[in-house]
Amino acid sequence: MNRWSGLGATLLVTVSAALGFQGTAQKLKLDKSVVRYYRPVRIELKEKAAVALTKEPEYKGKVRYGVIKLGDATENQVVVALDEPADGKPTLYLDRNANGDLTDDGDAAWGRELGQGSDEKVYLKDATVTARYADGSAAEYPLSFYRFSKRLPDVVLYYRNAARIGEIKLGEVTYRVALVEETATARFDDLKNTTVVVDVDRDGKFDGASNSAETYKADEPFNVGGVTYEIKRVSASGDEVEIVISDKTVAAKTIIAIGQPAPQFVTKDLEGRPLDFPNTLKGKVVLLDFWATW
Numbered sequence: 001m002n003r004w005s006g007l008g009a010t011l012l013v014t015v016s017a018a019l020g021f022q023g024t025a026q027k028l029k030l031d032k033s034v035v036r037y038y039r040p041v042r043i044e045l046k047e048k049a050a051v052a053l054t055k056e057p058e059y060k061g062k063v064r065y066g067v068i069k070l071g072d073a074t075e076n077q078v079v080v081a082l083d084e085p086a087d088g089k090p091t092l093y094l095d096r097n098a099n100g101d102l103t104d105d106g107d108a109a110w111g112r113e114l115g116q117g118s119d120e121k122v123y124l125k126d127a128t129v130t131a132r133y134a135d136g137s138a139a140e141y142p143l144s145f146y147r148f149s150k151r152l153p154d155v156v157l158y159y160r161n162a163a164r165i166g167e168i169k170l171g172e173v174t175y176r177v178a179l180v181e182e183t184a185t186a187r188f189d190d191l192k193n194t195t196v197v198v199d200v201d202r203d204g205k206f207d208g209a210s211n212s213a214e215t216y217k218a219d220e221p222f223n224v225g226g227v228t229y230e231i232k233r234v235s236a237s238g239d240e241v242e243i244v245i246s247d248k249t250v251a252a253k254t255i256i257a258i259g260q261p262a263p264q265f266v267t268k269d270l271e272g273r274p275l276d277f278p279n280t281l282k283g284k285v286v287l288l289d290f291w292a293t294w
Protein backbone atom coordinates (compact mmCIF):
# COMPACT_ATOMS: atom_id res chain seq x y z
CA MET A 1 0.00 0.00 0.00
CA ASN A 2 1.64 3.21 -1.16
CA ARG A 3 0.53 6.51 0.31
CA TRP A 4 1.54 10.08 -0.23
CA SER A 5 0.11 13.39 0.76
CA GLY A 6 -0.04 16.81 -0.83
CA LEU A 7 0.13 20.09 1.05
CA GLY A 8 -3.33 21.49 0.47
CA ALA A 9 -5.39 18.33 0.65
CA THR A 10 -4.21 15.00 1.90
CA LEU A 11 -4.77 12.38 -0.73
CA LEU A 12 -4.04 8.78 0.03
CA VAL A 13 -3.88 6.56 -2.99
CA THR A 14 -3.71 2.83 -2.70
CA VAL A 15 -2.95 0.42 -5.48
CA SER A 16 -3.51 -3.27 -5.02
CA ALA A 17 -1.58 -4.79 -7.90
CA ALA A 18 -2.27 -8.37 -6.86
CA LEU A 19 -5.99 -7.96 -7.32
CA GLY A 20 -5.70 -5.67 -10.30
CA PHE A 21 -7.76 -3.05 -8.49
CA GLN A 22 -7.06 0.61 -8.25
CA GLY A 23 -8.76 2.39 -5.43
CA THR A 24 -8.54 5.71 -3.74
CA ALA A 25 -8.99 6.85 -0.20
CA GLN A 26 -8.80 10.21 1.42
CA LYS A 27 -8.94 12.03 4.72
CA LEU A 28 -12.61 12.81 5.18
CA LYS A 29 -13.58 15.57 7.59
CA LEU A 30 -16.66 15.93 9.76
CA ASP A 31 -19.05 18.47 8.29
CA LYS A 32 -22.42 19.59 9.58
CA SER A 33 -23.73 21.03 6.33
CA VAL A 34 -24.52 17.80 4.53
CA VAL A 35 -26.97 15.80 6.60
CA ARG A 36 -30.56 16.89 6.29
CA TYR A 37 -32.33 13.93 7.90
CA TYR A 38 -31.85 11.95 11.05
CA ARG A 39 -32.87 8.81 12.87
CA PRO A 40 -33.40 9.44 16.56
CA VAL A 41 -31.85 7.11 19.13
CA ARG A 42 -33.36 6.73 22.61
CA ILE A 43 -31.32 7.16 25.77
CA GLU A 44 -33.23 5.39 28.56
CA LEU A 45 -32.91 7.27 31.85
CA LYS A 46 -32.01 5.25 34.96
CA GLU A 47 -31.59 6.04 38.67
CA LYS A 48 -27.92 5.01 38.60
CA ALA A 49 -25.14 5.76 36.12
CA ALA A 50 -24.02 2.73 34.10
CA VAL A 51 -20.43 3.94 34.20
CA ALA A 52 -18.52 5.12 37.29
CA LEU A 53 -18.29 8.91 37.46
CA THR A 54 -15.32 10.64 39.07
CA LYS A 55 -17.03 13.97 39.70
CA GLU A 56 -20.60 15.23 39.55
CA PRO A 57 -22.14 18.69 39.85
CA GLU A 58 -24.50 19.68 42.65
CA TYR A 59 -27.84 18.69 41.22
CA LYS A 60 -30.84 20.91 41.89
CA GLY A 61 -33.45 18.16 41.70
CA LYS A 62 -34.01 14.56 40.83
CA VAL A 63 -31.22 13.26 38.58
CA ARG A 64 -31.36 10.34 36.20
CA TYR A 65 -28.60 8.97 34.01
CA GLY A 66 -28.20 7.51 30.57
CA VAL A 67 -25.31 6.40 28.41
CA ILE A 68 -24.39 6.66 24.76
CA LYS A 69 -21.67 4.74 22.93
CA LEU A 70 -19.51 6.60 20.43
CA GLY A 71 -16.63 5.05 18.49
CA ASP A 72 -15.20 1.53 18.67
CA ALA A 73 -12.82 1.88 21.65
CA THR A 74 -13.38 -0.51 24.58
CA GLU A 75 -14.18 2.50 26.75
CA ASN A 76 -16.55 4.27 24.42
CA GLN A 77 -19.38 5.10 26.83
CA VAL A 78 -20.38 8.67 27.51
CA VAL A 79 -22.64 9.49 30.46
CA VAL A 80 -25.61 11.81 30.18
CA ALA A 81 -27.33 13.11 33.35
CA LEU A 82 -30.70 14.86 33.39
CA ASP A 83 -31.29 17.05 36.44
CA GLU A 84 -34.95 17.94 36.91
CA PRO A 85 -35.78 20.26 39.79
CA ALA A 86 -39.50 20.26 40.71
CA ASP A 87 -39.71 24.06 40.35
CA GLY A 88 -37.10 25.03 37.80
CA LYS A 89 -35.60 24.35 34.42
CA PRO A 90 -34.04 20.94 33.76
CA THR A 91 -30.35 20.65 32.93
CA LEU A 92 -28.68 18.08 30.68
CA TYR A 93 -25.14 17.26 31.75
CA LEU A 94 -23.08 15.57 29.03
CA ASP A 95 -19.65 14.11 29.66
CA ARG A 96 -18.59 15.75 26.42
CA ASN A 97 -14.87 15.05 26.87
CA ALA A 98 -15.62 11.45 28.00
CA ASN A 99 -13.45 11.62 31.16
CA GLY A 100 -16.03 10.56 33.76
CA ASP A 101 -16.24 14.10 35.18
CA LEU A 102 -19.58 15.87 34.63
CA THR A 103 -18.32 19.26 35.83
CA ASP A 104 -15.76 20.12 33.13
CA ASP A 105 -17.82 19.97 29.94
CA GLY A 106 -18.97 23.55 29.41
CA ASP A 107 -22.49 24.91 29.64
CA ALA A 108 -24.95 22.19 30.68
CA ALA A 109 -28.14 24.18 29.99
CA TRP A 110 -30.46 23.04 27.24
CA GLY A 111 -29.92 25.24 24.18
CA ARG A 112 -33.58 25.90 23.38
CA GLU A 113 -36.96 25.32 24.90
CA LEU A 114 -40.18 25.03 22.90
CA GLY A 115 -43.78 24.88 24.08
CA GLN A 116 -43.93 27.90 26.38
CA GLY A 117 -47.34 28.10 28.01
CA SER A 118 -48.01 24.45 27.23
CA ASP A 119 -47.81 21.41 29.47
CA GLU A 120 -45.51 19.64 27.04
CA LYS A 121 -42.08 21.20 26.82
CA VAL A 122 -39.52 20.26 24.19
CA TYR A 123 -35.87 20.86 25.07
CA LEU A 124 -33.13 20.93 22.44
CA LYS A 125 -29.37 21.04 22.57
CA ASP A 126 -26.57 20.71 20.01
CA ALA A 127 -23.18 19.57 21.31
CA THR A 128 -20.03 17.87 20.15
CA VAL A 129 -19.15 14.79 22.19
CA THR A 130 -15.84 12.91 22.11
CA ALA A 131 -15.93 9.64 20.18
CA ARG A 132 -13.06 7.31 21.03
CA TYR A 133 -11.61 4.76 18.62
CA ALA A 134 -9.69 1.52 19.13
CA ASP A 135 -6.70 2.91 17.17
CA GLY A 136 -6.27 5.61 19.83
CA SER A 137 -7.78 8.42 17.79
CA ALA A 138 -10.74 10.54 18.86
CA ALA A 139 -13.19 12.85 17.14
CA GLU A 140 -15.43 15.66 18.33
CA TYR A 141 -18.69 14.28 17.06
CA PRO A 142 -21.60 16.70 16.50
CA LEU A 143 -24.84 15.43 18.05
CA SER A 144 -28.25 16.94 18.70
CA PHE A 145 -30.21 16.05 21.83
CA TYR A 146 -33.89 16.62 22.51
CA ARG A 147 -36.49 15.70 25.04
CA PHE A 148 -40.27 15.71 25.37
CA SER A 149 -41.02 16.40 29.03
CA LYS A 150 -44.46 14.75 29.14
CA ARG A 151 -44.76 12.46 26.15
CA LEU A 152 -41.48 10.60 26.76
CA PRO A 153 -40.64 11.29 30.41
CA ASP A 154 -38.04 8.52 30.76
CA VAL A 155 -36.10 9.20 27.59
CA VAL A 156 -33.66 11.69 26.08
CA LEU A 157 -33.32 11.41 22.31
CA TYR A 158 -30.32 12.20 20.17
CA TYR A 159 -29.12 11.96 16.59
CA ARG A 160 -25.90 12.46 14.68
CA ASN A 161 -25.54 15.86 13.18
CA ALA A 162 -22.64 15.53 10.74
CA ALA A 163 -21.24 13.47 7.91
CA ARG A 164 -17.67 12.80 6.78
CA ILE A 165 -16.90 14.59 3.54
CA GLY A 166 -13.91 14.82 1.25
CA GLU A 167 -12.79 14.29 -2.31
CA ILE A 168 -12.12 11.03 -4.05
CA LYS A 169 -10.79 10.06 -7.45
CA LEU A 170 -12.81 7.49 -9.37
CA GLY A 171 -11.17 6.77 -12.68
CA GLU A 172 -9.89 10.09 -13.97
CA VAL A 173 -12.51 12.21 -12.22
CA THR A 174 -12.35 13.67 -8.71
CA TYR A 175 -15.70 13.71 -6.93
CA ARG A 176 -16.84 15.10 -3.61
CA VAL A 177 -18.00 12.23 -1.45
CA ALA A 178 -19.87 12.04 1.86
CA LEU A 179 -20.16 9.15 4.31
CA VAL A 180 -23.19 9.19 6.58
CA GLU A 181 -23.57 6.76 9.47
CA GLU A 182 -27.18 6.03 10.29
CA THR A 183 -27.01 4.77 13.89
CA ALA A 184 -25.52 7.79 15.75
CA THR A 185 -22.60 5.66 16.97
CA ALA A 186 -19.85 7.74 15.32
CA ARG A 187 -18.87 4.49 13.56
CA PHE A 188 -18.59 4.39 9.78
CA ASP A 189 -17.09 0.89 9.42
CA ASP A 190 -20.47 -0.78 9.93
CA LEU A 191 -21.16 -0.67 6.19
CA LYS A 192 -24.72 -1.98 6.48
CA ASN A 193 -25.56 1.20 8.37
CA THR A 194 -23.48 3.60 6.34
CA THR A 195 -24.59 5.60 3.32
CA VAL A 196 -22.28 6.91 0.60
CA VAL A 197 -23.19 10.06 -1.29
CA VAL A 198 -21.15 10.95 -4.39
CA ASP A 199 -21.61 14.34 -6.08
CA VAL A 200 -21.90 12.52 -9.41
CA ASP A 201 -23.12 15.53 -11.41
CA ARG A 202 -20.42 17.65 -9.75
CA ASP A 203 -22.77 20.55 -9.06
CA GLY A 204 -21.23 21.04 -5.61
CA LYS A 205 -24.28 19.59 -3.87
CA PHE A 206 -24.96 16.17 -2.41
CA ASP A 207 -28.35 14.82 -3.41
CA GLY A 208 -28.92 12.81 -0.25
CA ALA A 209 -32.44 11.56 -1.03
CA SER A 210 -32.45 7.77 -0.90
CA ASN A 211 -33.85 7.57 -4.46
CA SER A 212 -31.26 9.95 -5.92
CA ALA A 213 -28.58 8.77 -8.30
CA GLU A 214 -25.95 10.17 -5.90
CA THR A 215 -26.82 8.03 -2.86
CA TYR A 216 -25.66 4.45 -2.36
CA LYS A 217 -25.59 1.85 0.38
CA ALA A 218 -22.00 1.42 1.55
CA ASP A 219 -22.25 -2.39 1.54
CA GLU A 220 -23.39 -2.65 -2.09
CA PRO A 221 -21.55 -2.07 -5.40
CA PHE A 222 -22.42 1.15 -7.22
CA ASN A 223 -21.94 2.51 -10.71
CA VAL A 224 -20.37 5.92 -11.29
CA GLY A 225 -19.41 6.98 -14.80
CA GLY A 226 -20.10 3.52 -16.20
CA VAL A 227 -17.74 1.72 -13.81
CA THR A 228 -18.87 -0.43 -10.88
CA TYR A 229 -17.09 0.34 -7.63
CA GLU A 230 -17.38 -0.97 -4.12
CA ILE A 231 -16.16 0.15 -0.76
CA LYS A 232 -13.27 -2.02 0.35
CA ARG A 233 -12.71 -0.44 3.72
CA VAL A 234 -13.77 2.46 5.89
CA SER A 235 -11.95 3.36 9.09
CA ALA A 236 -14.12 3.25 12.23
CA SER A 237 -13.97 7.04 12.54
CA GLY A 238 -14.80 7.44 8.85
CA ASP A 239 -11.73 9.57 8.15
CA GLU A 240 -10.47 7.12 5.54
CA VAL A 241 -12.33 5.26 2.84
CA GLU A 242 -10.94 2.95 0.21
CA ILE A 243 -12.99 2.44 -2.93
CA VAL A 244 -12.01 -0.18 -5.50
CA ILE A 245 -13.28 -1.30 -8.86
CA SER A 246 -15.70 -4.13 -8.14
CA ASP A 247 -15.57 -7.54 -9.78
CA LYS A 248 -19.36 -7.26 -10.00
CA THR A 249 -21.21 -5.11 -12.51
CA VAL A 250 -24.28 -3.10 -11.60
CA ALA A 251 -26.26 -0.64 -13.71
CA ALA A 252 -26.10 3.07 -13.03
CA LYS A 253 -28.75 3.99 -10.50
CA THR A 254 -31.98 5.21 -12.00
CA ILE A 255 -33.42 8.40 -10.63
CA ILE A 256 -37.11 8.25 -9.80
CA ALA A 257 -37.97 11.83 -8.96
CA ILE A 258 -40.28 14.64 -9.97
CA GLY A 259 -38.91 16.39 -13.04
CA GLN A 260 -36.69 13.48 -14.06
CA PRO A 261 -37.39 11.20 -17.07
CA ALA A 262 -39.21 8.01 -16.02
CA PRO A 263 -36.97 4.92 -16.02
CA GLN A 264 -37.14 2.43 -18.88
CA PHE A 265 -38.78 -0.94 -18.10
CA VAL A 266 -40.26 -3.95 -19.89
CA THR A 267 -43.45 -5.70 -18.78
CA LYS A 268 -46.73 -7.17 -20.09
CA ASP A 269 -50.06 -5.36 -20.23
CA LEU A 270 -53.35 -6.83 -18.89
CA GLU A 271 -53.91 -8.69 -22.21
CA GLY A 272 -50.45 -10.21 -22.03
CA ARG A 273 -49.00 -8.06 -24.79
CA PRO A 274 -45.39 -6.98 -24.29
CA LEU A 275 -44.92 -3.41 -23.19
CA ASP A 276 -41.59 -1.71 -23.57
CA PHE A 277 -41.78 1.53 -21.64
CA PRO A 278 -41.39 4.23 -22.84
CA ASN A 279 -40.91 3.08 -26.46
CA THR A 280 -44.35 1.42 -26.83
CA LEU A 281 -46.06 4.55 -25.59
CA LYS A 282 -43.78 7.16 -27.06
CA GLY A 283 -45.57 10.44 -27.79
CA LYS A 284 -48.57 9.58 -25.59
CA VAL A 285 -49.47 10.87 -22.14
CA VAL A 286 -49.06 8.02 -19.63
CA LEU A 287 -51.10 7.95 -16.44
CA LEU A 288 -49.57 5.72 -13.78
CA ASP A 289 -52.24 4.28 -11.45
CA PHE A 290 -50.74 2.67 -8.34
CA TRP A 291 -53.11 0.27 -6.62
CA ALA A 292 -53.11 -2.77 -4.38
CA THR A 293 -55.51 -5.63 -3.67
CA TRP A 294 -55.97 -5.36 0.09
Ligand SMILES: [Ca+2]
Nearest residue numbers: 095097099101
Ligand atom coordinates in the same frame (compact mmCIF):
# COMPACT_ATOMS: atom_id res chain seq x y z
CA1 LIG B 1 -16.20 15.53 31.42
Ligand SMILES: [Ca+2]
Nearest residue numbers: 199201203205
Ligand atom coordinates in the same frame (compact mmCIF):
# COMPACT_ATOMS: atom_id res chain seq x y z
CA1 LIG C 1 -24.77 16.73 -7.01
